[in-house]
Amino acid sequence: MAAASPTTSAENATKRRLIDSHGRVIHDLRVSVTDRCNYKCIYCRTGEYGAQYPELAIEEYLRLIRLFVDLGIEKVRLTGGEPLLRNGLIELIQELASLRTTSGQALDIALTTNGHLLDKMAAPLKGAGLNRVTVSMDAVDAPTFERITRVPGSFNKVLNGIRVAKAAGLTPLKVNCVLLRGFNDNEIEGFARFAREEDVVVRFIEFMPLEEDRLWSPEIVVPLKEIVARISREMPLVPLAPREPSETARRYTFSDGKGEIGIIAPVSQAFCGACSRVRLTSDGKIRTCLFSQVEHDLYGRMRAGQSDAELSAYIVRTINEKEARHHIGEPGFLKPSRSMVHIGG
Ligand code: SAM
Secondary structure, three states: OOOOOOOOOOOOOOOOOEEOOOOOEEOEEEEEOOOOOOOOOOOOOOOOOOOOOOOOOHHHHHHHHHHHHHHOOOEEEEEOOOHHHOOOHHHHHHHHOOOEOOOOOEOEEEEEEOOOOHHHHHHHHHHHOOOEEEEEOOOOOHHHHHHHHOOOOHHHHHHHHHHHHHHOOOOOOEEEEEEEOOOOHHHHHHHHHHHHHHOOEEEEEEOOOOOOOOOOOHHHEOOHHHHHHHHHHHOOEEEOOOOOOOOOEEEEEEOOOOOEEEEEOOOOOOOHHHOOEEEEOOOOEEEOOOOOOOOEEHHHHHHOOOOHHHHHHHHHHHHHOOOOOOOOOOOOOOOOOOOHHHHOO
8 A cells, every 4th residue: 555644734734634654544542541440350450450650740641632633633532541530630621622623623522431430420521521431341240240340339330320421411322341251241132232221332342462461362252243143133233334434343223223232343353454543641652553562752752841843743753653453363463561451442
C-alpha cells in the first residue's frame, strides 16, 4: 500500500487529520487517567500488584489531549485502571467538553468503567459533559461475577450503577463482557437476555494476551462464530450494517428487532486494517497499538519544556509509525511490557 504522509493543521488547514503510513485516519484517543483499580478481575490482574505507573496532573492531560484534538482526534475515551478512582475526573471532563474538533464539532467524550462507583458518579459525570459510558461486566450471575472481580457485593453495585447511569442519560449504555472458556462462557445466552431486559448494548470481547498473569492460550478464547451460533440457537440474530468503517464490533439485533449485541473479535477476526485508535498511558506515553513493543514518551518531552508545536510534530511522527497489525497467535508473538490495566483498555 502506498504510504500516505501525516497531515497537520500547518500543512493543510482545511483537512486536519491524523493519517498513519498505512493510510488509516486516526480519530480515536484512549486516555488512561490512572492504572489503579478497585477490582482484581482474575483474567486481568494477579492481585499482587497495585499501581505501577505515575499519573499526570489533570492540567497535564488536558494540554496533551488538546494537542491531539487540534491534530484531528474526534473522540476521547477515558479509561484506566479504574477511571472513577481518579481525583479531578469531573473537572477534566468539564474542560474536554468545551473543546471543538477540527471539523468544529463538540468532542465526543466516553468512559470505560467497572461501574462500581457509577451509582454516585453518573449524574455528575453527565453534568460535566460526558456523553456515554461502557461498563465492564463479565457475568450476569452474581456469584460468577464476584468470583471474577474478587470483590464481595460487586454485582449489585455494578447493576445499580448501570441502571442509574441509564437514568442519568449516559446512553446508549454498552456492557462489555470478556469471555473465557471455562470461566464464564456459560453466560453467553444470559447476556443476550440481559441486553433485551435491561435495554443495554452487550458486547462480547475476545480475550487477548494482555493479562498480568500467563493465562492466555488460543483455546481459552471464545471466538465470534461460536458466540453467534450459541445465541442463535435460542434467539435468532440478525446482522446490522456497520455505521462506520473503523467500527470494531460486529453488531446484531434479534429477529423481533428488540435489543442489540456486538462481538469484538480482535483475535479470530482482527480489524487492524481499519484501526482508528491511539492511546495515552497514565504516565503520558503514546502507544500506537495495544501490542506495541515501544512506547513514545510524550510527557517526557513536555516536562523537558518542548513547545506545543514541537509536541504536535512528535505526535504526528509517532502516529506515522503506527504498527500495521498485531501478531497474536503467530510464532514469535511477544506480549507487550504492560498489561491491559496498565495500558488503559
Ligand atoms: N476499569 C475499567 C473497566 O473495568 O472497564 C477500565 C479498564 S479495563 C482494563 C478495560 C477493559 O479491558 C475491560 O472491559 C476489561 O474487561 C478489558 N480487558 C482486560 N483485560 C483484557 C484482555 N486480556 N483481553 C480483552 N479485554 C480485556
